[in-house]
Amino acid sequence: xxxxxxxxxxxxxxxxxxxFPAHLKVLLLLAFMLVVVATPRDLYxxxxxxxxxxxxxxxxxxxxxxxxxxxxxxxxxxxxxxVLLPFVATGPRTEVFGLSVSEHGLLAGIAxxxxxxxxxxxxxxxxxxxxPQDLLIGLERLRLPQQLVQIMAFMVRYLxxxxxxxxxxxxxxxxxxxxxxxxAHWPVLAKSAGALFIRSYERGERVHxxxxxxxxxxxxxx
Amino acid sequence: xxxxxxxxxxxxxxxxxxxxxxxxxxxxxxxxxxxxxLGPNGAGKTTLVLHLNxxxxxxxxxxxxxxxPVTKGNLQEIRRRVGIVFQDPDDQLFMGTVRQDVAFGPANxxxxxxxxxxxxxVALDLVGMADFVDRPPHHLSFGQRRRVxxxxxxxxxxxxxxxxxxxxxxxxxxxxxxxxxxxxxxVTVLMVTHDLPYALELCPRSVVLSDGxxxxxxxxxxxLTDDELMRxxxxxLPFGFDPRSVG
Numbered sequence: 001x002x003x004x005x006x007x008x009x010x011x012x013x014x015x016x017x018x019x020f021p022a023h024l025k026v027l028l029l030l031a032f033m034l035v036v037v038a039t040p041r042d043l044y045x046x047x048x049x050x051x052x053x054x055x056x057x058x059x060x061x062x063x064x065x066x067x068x069x070x071x072x073x074x075x076x077x078x079x080x081x082x083v084l085l086p087f088v089a090t091g092p093r094t095e096v097f098g099l100s101v102s103e104h105g106l107l108a109g110i111a112x113x114x115x116x117x118x119x120x121x122x123x124x125x126x127x128x129x130x131x132p133q134d135l136l137i138g139l140e141r142l143r144l145p146q147q148l149v150q151i152m153a154f155m156v157r158y159l160x161x162x163x164x165x166x167x168x169x170x171x172x173x174x175x176x177x178x179x180x181x182x183x184a185h186w187p188v189l190a191k192s193a194g195a196l197f198i199r200s201y202e203r204g205e206r207v208h209x210x211x212x213x214x215x216x217x218x219x220x221x222x
Numbered sequence: 223x224x225x226x227x228x229x230x231x232x233x234x235x236x237x238x239x240x241x242x243x244x245x246x247x248x249x250x251x252x253x254x255x256x257x258x259x260l261g262p263n264g265a266g267k268t269t270l271v272l273h274l275n276x277x278x279x280x281x282x283x284x285x286x287x288x289x290x291p292v293t294k295g296n297l298q299e300i301r302r303r304v305g306i307v308f309q310d311p312d313d314q315l316f317m318g319t320v321r322q323d324v325a326f327g328p329a330n331x332x333x334x335x336x337x338x339x340x341x342x343x344v345a346l347d348l349v350g351m352a353d354f355v356d357r358p359p360h361h362l363s364f365g366q367r368r369r370v371x372x373x374x375x376x377x378x379x380x381x382x383x384x385x386x387x388x389x390x391x392x393x394x395x396x397x398x399x400x401x402x403x404x405x406x407x408x409v410t411v412l413m414v415t416h417d418l419p420y421a422l423e424l425c426p427r428s429v430v431l432s433d434g435x436x437x438x439x440x441x442x443x444x445x446l447t448d449d450e451l452m453r454x455x456x457x458x459l460p461f462g463f464d465p466r467s468v469g
Contacts, residue, residue, distance in 0.1 A: 132318075133318040133319070133358070136318070153317070153318060154316065156318070157316050157317070157318065157358075157359075157360065158312075158316075160360050161312050161360065203312070203313060206308065206310070206313040207313050207314075207316050209272075209277055209308070209313075210306075210308050210313050210314045210316075211316070211326075212277060212301070213275050213277065213301055213304075213305075213306045213308075214301065214326055214327035214330060214374065214375070214378065215298055215301045215302065215327055215330035215331055215378070216326075216330055217298070217330065221325075221326065221329030221330050
């Protein structure tokens, strides 16, 4: 039943980066992303500079680089797409390791990879140095509509509960000799996802009842 | 006698799908009483509880709390007077910290600032959780979460505390700690439970609900030793437990 301590993306610490106000961190991240995306893709020196800035921030935060590296697997779909680009794009061809690839596609793929990596790393750094709770307060300070902040707060709160439930369902499946190994097993996973959805939906109803019972009238007190 | 804290008269209710859950329930609970509400699964206990603070509206009959009828116009005050602790603390605790969660109810009533802070700490102190005020609820143990759930309701200074299966999923030590807390509170309690030893331990009086009607009401000891009543309504004592040897 017990849930682990801390969120999986947060690395506990007290560095200057950790203590920096959350709403400013969000703004800085947004500005950084915009600059990275807007930089012409052949200015490799500029990207090198961005990476240095980012590495300096990570060093100051004292979050171990391996901690961030492991979490960079979320980038895999981008990498897949970036690797695909040189092969599917049209235009003049060029040779790389004996393979004929599109020159245009190759450059686009490299640029996509660089920009995605910088973005993911920056995002992970924010997540690693900011408690989800502070992040929400930061977003509130940035005047994000109350409803959106509340929805995110509920997500943060129930993420562990729902993943715990998912984990228990998986263990229960495996205890009855089922392990998903190939696409023929996917219907079972789909049914589990459906059951999880219904259980979460019903939990939502029960949470709402419990809120009404404590005088909730549709607006968060604040 | 004085006005009962809880006055349920002829309460009947059918769910929108036509399933009739309650057929004329009468129940009176007076100030300072601790009453156990017993009954098999599907007897209508939860349906009854959801009428006490107006989540469900009576099909027929009436519910009053300290003389105030449960009607649409009174809901806010009724929900202050009736504090319901639900079975799964994860349903009840949904804010980022214990403090925010306990403050949620009184803040809905318009209490603010230092008074709010004071009440939050008093309520947490009553359940022995004052040291956890800044922790996120999902990092607490199950027993601690149940205690915080009780605090989220105590903080509203209710006239009656309604507990749905308070001992479920607790280890024996947490179960006993919760019993100590409930005994220490100066509040009227209605406790829905299948845990008959717990009912005997905590509640001098028991009410048996079965198929939507009250079929038994008396001292808990007498109810639990009435073999015929117990058998007729699917109530069973756990193996090795004999109220005669305890009470």
